[in-house]
Amino acid sequence: MSDIRFQKPQDVRRMLAQIINQVRASDMELEKKARVLAYLGSTMLTSMRDGDLEEQIAEIKEQIKRIKEGRS
Secondary structure (H helix, E strand, O other), X not given: OOOOOOOOHHHHHHHHHHHHHHHHHOOOOHHHHHHHXXXXXXXXXXXXXXXXXXXXXXHHHXXXXXXXXXXX
8 A cells, every 4th residue: 555645534534445445355353354344434434524524614614704705
């Protein structure tokens, strides 16, 4: 795997998706695989929520900027 630069939540999700697919395809013991996938899935959901919040904040900031400029 090459180095990945994380600048946005989407970058984390992309990396997690790759790892999740590798774990799913592995011959790891089923119980261990389930624990790893549950943890990675939880981390993926957190990253998705963070990305959604980031987008919402950017949208709110834009709306405030328009209101301040009198372009509501």
